[in-house]
Amino acid sequence: MWTTCPECQGRGxxxxxxxxxxxxxxxxxxxxxxxxxxxxxxxxxxxxxxxxCLNCNGSGLMESASFPEPDTENFPHVAIIGAGIGGTALAVACLHRGIPFTIYERDNNFSARSQGYGLTLQQASKAIEGLGIFSLKDGVVSTRHLVHTPEGKVVGEWGIRKWLQTDGKVAAKRSNVHIARQSLRLELLEQLGGDDVVQWGHQLVDFKECEDESLDINFLVNGEIKSTKADLIVGADGIRSSVRKLLIGDDITPLRYLDCIVILGICPLSALEGVDSSLLDSATVFQTANGNERIYIMPYTSDSVMWQLSFPMSEDEAKSLSALGPSALKEEACRRTQWHDPIPQILEATLATQISGYPVYDRQLLDSELLDKGGSSTLIGDAAHPMSPFKGQGANQALLDALSLARAIAKGCKPLSQWRKSGIRKSVLTEFEAEMLERSAAKVRDSADAAQFLHSDIVLHEGDEPRGRCLKKKEA
Structure with a gap:
């Protein structure tokens, strides 16, 4: 169990x-x-x-015999809408600080639907320490990244193994950690004492601000309306956020189609009989592209890989293909990737039940003025700044948002702050949102750009660096 470090007040x-x-x-x-x-x-x-902070080694946390008691006198009660990565991370960060919270999820249980496939922790590798997770049980570290042509020619390579081969003096940079989204979500829920802490089956209907700036919130639960109160509502409910729709509306910042579809699959290594490839050593990420189609394959667990195939397609065609279901998606993926080994074997061995596909969307960057109108409500993660999956930043930014917001609440609502008098927006939200939007803006833009250049000849540029970096050099 953890509590905040007294020397840095949980900031790290x-x-x-x-x-x-x-x-x-x-x-x-x-x-x-x-x-x-x-x-x-x-x-x-x-x-x-x-x-x-040397006292906590930068995590902001210290081991404790018990979690802090919720400080209902000084802190606002936070209603967290959505029990995905961002919502559960915010709940954990609140728990460590004694900030009272309730987390609501429209799904009926943890496994009600797929919560995505794998994710790569980059900047958030440090953030998860601030959430009390110092080692990921199911995390897989990659040390090598390769880019191929369809014939198998390597046109780019980077990672610790490459650096150490070429220059023994090069310091090992922080490694990327790959983990199944559900595994990370489960580790966060375990910090909370299990998934019983989540109010499952609660679909948000609406909320309104009272004269004292508290909130009345209505949910649909088992066909009946259930009402509750909170001091702050946080939308952590994804790209089609109900909180965002009620707060801002869909017309002002509608979903923006990024002109491509993604097909995802998970393949156990045990299914690849007779396939012997150094690319399947559970420590290598590789991608192959032809200027139109592009496949990205990474370790999913120590004994399986996840693949992500993407290619340009009109929005109507993408919706239609997605609606046809897993078998049609697998057939399309196999047809488009008769490339070097072991790509055809991986796709063929992937069960249709482990395949999904969807059109790729993001939204225009939020203006802080739109959130300013929200009073005692805010957004984090994909609800605030959805982005394409091509830079692997969605979950990373959601984790950073969650930790940043909890730290802002602890700082802005500390005893004698008189936040109830000045309002939660002035005391916490305006500054938090400015930091969040500034930090995530470049990630949203780069992810949208990646949706274009990863399906163009730029991806075949010969150079030992990520594809976006060579594009920026050309532009410069």
Missing amino acids: KKSRRLSKKVRLNYQIAFEEFEKTQGNGTPPVRPKANLYK
Whole structure:
């Protein structure tokens, strides 16, 4: 069990004291600005440099005999809508800080529907430590990434194994960790004591803000309306978020089709009889492309791989193909990828029950002014900034959002903060949303760009670096 580190207040970082010179220069500049009676440009208040808290080694957490008791007197009660990766992560971060919460999910149980396939933890590898997970039981580390032509020619290679081969002095960079989405979700729920903590079968109907800025929230449960109250509602309910629809509406920022379809599958290595390939060593990620179709294959568990085939297609055709079901999707995938080994064998050995496909969408970047109107409500993860899967950033950003919001609540609603008087938006949400939107904006744009260049000749550029990096060099 965990609680927040007393030295850094759960932030994982501490602020260095501003030097006397910096403080004096700011004071002089501010006095000069005041003499202009507001006509000049105000000086920017200097920010203290942050450094890793050594007491908790940067996680913001310390082991504890028990979790903190929910502090209902000082903290807002948070209603979390959605028990996916972002929602469960937010619940965990609130638990560690004594922030009272209730998590609601429209599904009837944990396994009611597929929660996606595999994901790759990049920036969020550090964030999960801030959620009390210091080793992923089912995580698989990749140390090599290859790009091929359909004939099997390698046109790009990177990763720790490549760096160490070419230059023994190169420091090993942080590795990517691959994990099944449901496995990570289960580890987060275990932090909460199991999935009984989730209010299953709760479909959000609507919510309204009361005069005291608290919220009345209505759910449809077993055919009946059930009402509850909260101080803050957080939409963590995915790309078709009900909270977002009620808060902003679909017309202002509708789904934006990214001109391609994705077909996904999971194949156990045991199904590949007679296939001997170094690409299947459970530590290699590889992709193959021809300028139109592109397949990406990564370790899913220690004894299986996940593949993701994508190609351009009109929205109507993509919807129609997806609606035909797994068998049709498998047939289409096999037809388009008669390429080098072991790709045809992997697709052929994948059971139709382990295949799905969907048109790829994102949304236009949110304007903070749209969220400002939300009062005591906000969004995280795909509900706030959905993006294509081609940069592997959706889950990473959701985890970072969750930890950032919990830390913001702990800071903005601490004792004597008088947040009830000033409002949760002014005390917490405006600053949190500004940070979230700024951080995720580049990821949304890069993911949308990747949907285009990964299905063009750019992907076949010869160079030992990720495909987006060579494109940026050309543009520069």
